[in-house]
Amino acid sequence: MKKTMCMLLGAMMILGLAACGQEKPETAAEEGFRPSLDTSSASQIRVAGGYDNFEALEAEFDRFNEYYPNVELMFTKVDDYNNMIGTVLDGNDAPDIYVNYSWMYGREQYKASIDHAENLADPALGLDLDCIRRNIILNTDDGTLPMVPVFSNTYGMLVNNSLFEKEGLSVPATYQELVAVCGAFREKGYKNPMMGFSNQETTSLFTLTSYPFFCGTVAQDAEAVKKLNALDPSAGDYMRPTLEKIVQFLDDGCVDLDACAEIENNYDAVILRFFEGDVPMMTCSGDAVSGTKKRESRSEAFIANPFTYTFVPVPMSDEGANFLDIPNLQFSVNKDSPNLDMANEFMRFLITSEELSRMAQNKGLMSPTKDLSFNSVYAAFGDVPESRILSPEEFGLTDDAVKQVRQAVFNVGTGEMTIDEAIAAFGTFAE
């Protein structure tokens, strides 16, 4: 008994002393990514982009530092990015990794931005490109891959799930269901079952609802795409089903344009109006969705009555919604980087389903990965069948053609033009 007591007291002393010691730092590294370089390597990796803030990327820097603690990674904002990145890449202050855009392909003005990029399709780099949705990985004509998407964008509508649940309604999956749901909400006293920004053409309510529908009508028609890209006046007719749809959509009373006109811009105003909590559905782009999280705390209405919300595709056809898949932000590696190995190592770390999803979630944007379940806000897009996932850049529709379509839709939607007038004006719309 006495011996036991002695041993017990001794053990207590030792444990007590051990408890006084400093806590052992946690092992940061997790299973998954395996460093291929000397983890004690010291270098500086600079990522250039046009964002004022890129905290989501900085969070990835911190995670990468768990493997390579001596590597300093920083994000640098380049003013007038699209125009300046070429100069920056040619200059003394060239970044190791930089933001790039696939729409720059083939444009002389942006040639430097493409020419400085390393071919990321090189298997030696070990990038897990398979985790990214195939239709937003855009190779150049010669087959190289100067950039990989790290975010994607799409059009859709924010849905107040709490409201749907409260009223016992389901989120619509087809156009008929959309009209029915709008009617049901209206019957329940909701003046604006569906809203959106309507004052400008860019990402207007009309574009957000009809552009995915339009893509669905021409995606499989190479001839149509060719004519549209050529701004051939006869190509205007390819817009007719879309313009008729927007007219039907307005006629079906899903939106009150006067109410929508009160929304001042397509970002803050859209979000804050949605957070008022009385709008079941609010059309917006993925960019706007990325700003919702931060603005929750700025909305007194949302703070007072918080609700759950998701972002879903707008079902403009009877068959269901189209998922318009657009690469948002793409990363290139400067092939002339003095830290090329470490830059590639960071890309190998970042281009994985987990890291891309994590960064997209932190940024509030849609992940470019095949698995969209990581962020519940965008999870509905993962349910869209592959046949309805459309990427204009993949089937070749150019920006110029798209702008013509947007203008036409806007003019018809706002009642400035008839359908025929808009079709006739294809190719003549100014920016």
Add this chain to the structure above:
Amino acid sequence: MKKSIIIIVNVIIMAAILIFVVFYTGFESRNSFRRQTEHFENTTVTMERVTENYLEGEQRLCDVWAHYINNKAMTLEEAAEYIRSSHVLENISAHLISLDTLTGLSTRPKHGTSDDYAVSYQRVGLLENVDWIDEIGESINITRAYTNPMNGEQSLAFCNRITLCDPDRKTTGAAVLLRVIPISVLEQKWVFPQTELTNAELSMIDANGNYILKGYSFKNSSFFEFYKSYNPTDPESSEQLFDRITSSTGSVSMMNSHGQECILAFTPVSSTAGWTLLGLVPAKDLAADTENWLLIGIVSAGLLILFFYDLFYMLYFNKRLQIAAREAESANKAKTDFLSTMSHDIRTPMNAIIGLTTIAEKNLGDVKSTRESLRKISLASNHLLTLINDILDISKVESGKLKLSPLTFSIVETVENLINISQPMIKEKNIEFSFHINQMEKEYLYADQLRLNQIYINILSNAIKYTEPGGRVGVDLREEKSEMPGCVRLIYSVADTGIGMSPEFMATMYQPFSRQTDSRVNSIQGTGLGLAITKRMVDLLGGTIDCQSEQGKGTTFTVVLDIPVADRQREDMQLEPIDVLIVDDDETVLQSAADKLNSLGASAELAQSGPEALGMIERRHLSGRDYDIVIVDWKMPEMDGPETIRRIRSETGTGIPILLISAYDWSDIEERAKEAGANGFVSKPLFRSTLYDKINDLIGKESGSIEPEDDYSDLQGLNILIAEDNDVNWEIISALLSMFGITAERAENGQVCVDMMRAAAEGSYALIFMDVQMPVMNGLDATRTIRKLEDPWASSIPIIAMTADAFSENVTECLNAGMNGHIAKPVDIKLVIKEIRRIKDERG
């Protein structure tokens, strides 16, 4: 239970000490942290001054340009040319931007070109509103970090508003002069100077929190957003904090993007409009608690070691206490056993003494019976005395109080004494006894003779005691070279053919009161202390004792002692060149004796029997060269010593001096020896010095007769002073002395003795027998006083201690006090007479 309480109290005390140390070091650590934080704040303020000086310097350069351009009413091209010619720093350029078009000229060409100086700020977003640019010389006008449109480098620009003339100089237009400096240039200069702040970083923000300059650990484009991202707080608190940061100097704790606690120091950049310099350093870099944890660790380890040491020592001590308690219990039992044994052993002879005294009293008329009773009383008394001596010895040894009193002594005397003491028993038991001496070179040794005698006598007397009549006891004493410097090694071996000992007994034979039990020796009296004392004495003298024994066959004890050699040796022993014949049947003895005689300068011849000796003597006699001395052994098989002497005397008719040698007591053979015509006696073993003395005596005295032992005429008329307080003792000693014709006077104590000596006429007393323990003045003080008397005769009178204080230290004490000898009580009258004669001889 008590042990548990002690342990708990120990643990509580240790825990209290540890808690104190932890709190104290924590307090010290916080103090240190506070001081470091203040230091960091001060460093940040210093950096602000350095930064301000730098910014002012750069702004002044820009101001100078602007002044000059304005004063000279320059065109755009002229201004550009002026600046190109006035500054040479490679990395710095100047941009002249018209506010109308936000375009202008750079002093350096666009990157990759040599002549394209056109620059546009239309898309940079810096100059759309220039209200923030004050008049020249009023303040520092610096842009945020931006991308230099000419080379894509992240840069800062110091600005001034200027007025430029059109080429025709008819109109003027507002423009901005930018002195553009790459961030990389600033970063090289803009670091904390202290080495301990290597992880500290600087940033500069404007009033809205936007970075003007941004350190690596600062995230976002706005410090406020960065703070809110990693330091969740309510909007009101964060607003208050930001107000504080942008309006005062101080520091706060915050988390960085790694979730690491940092200290943010802030101070306004005074010469700017609402800018703030921020310093950020990990808190752990300011916390100097490593040593404190080391201290806690060391204190903890020390306390633990102390705790376990005490614990184990306590357990060990308890075990020792238990052992001691058991030993005490055992000692108590031993004491009881001892007293019981002593009671028995003392009562046994006392019973004999009392009983036989009673018998003697009743048979006073029967002389024979009375004499027998007195003889037995004497035996019992002697046994009792031996027992008491042994008990006192063992008691002193056991208590560690026995001290050795070394003095110079003669080993020859020791051996003689040994033989003399053992002779009566040998004779009584009819034991064949031999004593061999080998290679005894050194006669005088320096050791406690009393204890050495005790060892030798105990072993020899045991051998005799346990050897049955007709048995054999052999003693072998030899000298060897000792490993100890200045010593000789004496090896004393006694072998007997006695009853031997069982292994079980041998295991405990050195314990007190151990006696071998055997039906044959049940009648043997002994204290059972002899071997115990012997063993302890040997240990005390630093020697070894070894025993080989077999039951029924005999025992051999061997004692090995390293004894220092005395400084005094009889090195000058040389005889006249004489011829000596030695007769002995023992060839070893013959050879040994011959060696000794030859070494003394004599010429020795040897004869192994009486007849051979007779023949040799006759031949010498006929040749007219008689031997000077003949030495004859007592016991020889064919013709014994007396017979040989008798025939030498009768057949040769010579008066050659003849010495008889024997291991027997002289008194036993004296009568026959004298009748045969022996002139003297030498006891075995033969020592060189003994031979020298005896031969010299014989040569000097020629054939003088041997002085009888019982002739005490030389003592007649001696008067002795006896200091003795005890009446009975006085009566005994005076009666004993009177038997030898010696008269005695009594002094009742030391003082009386001194007084009597003072009063005595010279020659009144031959010597003094002085008791030690006496009233008024003890014997030692009395002796010292007498030695100080003025009368030379009185002060030099021989004083012999006669006391019951019989230990060697008592003897030494007496000698040191000035006495000349020591006789222990009860007194042996033979020793008394011997001592008187020794004193008489010494005094001449």
